[in-house]
Amino acid sequence: MIELRAPIHEDLVQPLEDFFCELTRSSWMLFHEGPGKPNFVMGYFDTQEQAEEAWGFLRKKFKHLPETFDSIQLEDKDWKEAYKEHLKPWNYENLHWVPSWMRETYPVPAGDAVIWFDAGLAFGTGDHPTTRLCIIRLIDFLKNHPAATTKVVDAGCGSGILGLSAVQLGCQSVAGFDRDPESVRVSENNRVENNISDKNISFYHAGLEEGFKLTGTADVVLANIISDVLCIYADELIQSIKPGGILVLSGILNKEQETVRDFFYAKCQESWEKVEVDGRMMGEWSDVVLFRI
Ligand SMILES: C[S@@+](CC[C@H](N)C(=O)[O-])C[C@H]1O[C@@H](n2cnc3c(N)ncnc32)[C@H](O)[C@@H]1O
Structure with a gap:
């Protein structure tokens, strides 16, 4: 798994977020460490070629993106762990949305409804x-x-x-x-x-x-x-x-x-x-x- 990362101007954050929301299966995410820190766009791809192709595609739509990006090779294990770290269970009243890897550990109260979902789903x-x-x-x-x-x-x-x-x-x-x-x-x-x-x-x-x-x-x-x-x-x-x-x-x-x-x-x-x-x-x-x- 290749992680692509490039710093972006804050004016691009909202348009990119809107654009990613339109995509059904987005490999992209936006990252901001906090006030005064830079914003980043990040993408996850199987190969470097796919990352380059996707970056070219994104730059055609957003001409002010930087020409180049940093890429890091992630072990599959790191990627899955990062994903698990990101996705947490959520509930509203008697409905629970829980990552499937928590099937054994998440206590669903008797009579409540649950949806188990896996990593790598569509939006x-x-x-x-x-x-x-x-x-x-x-x-x-x-x-x-x-x-x-x-x-x-x-x-x-x-x-x-x-x-x-x-x-x-x-x-x-x-x-x-x-x-x-x-x-x-x-x-x-x-x-x-x-x-x-x-x-x-x-x-x-x-x-x-x-x-x-x-x-x-x-x-x-x-x-x-x-x-x-x-x-x-x-x-x-x-x-x-x-x-x-x-x-x-x-x-x-x-x-x-x-x-x-x-x-x-x-x-x-x-x-x-x-x-x-x-x-x-x-x-x-x-x-x-x-x-x-
Ligand atoms: C933001 S996602 C919502 C997914 C899910 N319903 C949810 O709430 O998490 C929008 C979904 O609408 C689909 N979509 C966008 N335009 C559509 C259209 N004109 N007709 C049918 N589906 C469309 C996309 O493919 C995408 O899966």
């Missing part, structure tokens, strides 16, 4: 605020609606973590789709790893333009996708919600929240009889939730 190991914002909304919804009859769609499913969690929370009709075939494969693997029946969840290879034709409408649609894409497919997203249901949009930067909120609120008012809207923030990320009354 969605549960450590990103945008994923957490989505699942918190589903858990809140299920406080007032019976899970067994709540239909959930995970739009842009990545690793499948949101849809699979919905099943573990008791939802019996769940579907997910992603425009990236690798994400669909990873979601299926995670379904099997978590002993979840394919009777409760189906994953499809589809984009937002046709995904809801395959899944049908839902009580809860979770869409953690960058805001530009959410806005392009606003009509499809809005039409996917059953009366009484909620549309949960995440993947929104705090500075974009108001714009996305106003945009969707106006469109929902046109399509639905009555709508309420809410937004939360976590770190620099936000959600926008539209309630179809």
Whole structure:
């Protein structure tokens, strides 16, 4: 494993973060040691050639990146240990997201729901605020609606973590789709790893333009996708919600929240009889939730 590392100007941090968030399987991460210290972009690749090719690709998009980078050969063991160090269990109320290497040691309280996830998944190991914002909304919804009859769609499913969690929370009709075939494969693997029946969840290879034709409408649609894409497919997203249901949009930067909120609120008012809207923030990320009354 090659670790690529290059210092970057702080003006590039946000655009790079936005760009990496768009990628389904990102080999990149940003690193900042603390106030007054430099920012770094880091990437992980199997070979030096792949690292060079990926750097060339990134420099085409971000012309102010330095021409060269440092690379370090990591032992597989170091890489896995570093990854384990980075990923920690997380829980919200009765749902736990736990790395699979902690299966033997993590105590899941009786009656609680758990998703075990492995290293090297597509986007969605549960450590990103945008994923957490989505699942918190589903858990809140299920406080007032019976899970067994709540239909959930995970739009842009990545690793499948949101849809699979919905099943573990008791939802019996769940579907997910992603425009990236690798994400669909990873979601299926995670379904099997978590002993979840394919009777409760189906994953499809589809984009937002046709995904809801395959899944049908839902009580809860979770869409953690960058805001530009959410806005392009606003009509499809809005039409996917059953009366009484909620549309949960995440993947929104705090500075974009108001714009996305106003945009969707106006469109929902046109399509639905009555709508309420809410937004939360976590770190620099936000959600926008539209309630179809
Ligand atoms: C930020 S990840 C979210 C993954 C997971 N749902 C989560 O919350 O952790 C966004 C996912 O949306 C997918 N995606 C992006 N644009 C899409 C589109 N137009 N149609 C369907 N999927 C899309 C990407 O491939 C990626 O897997």
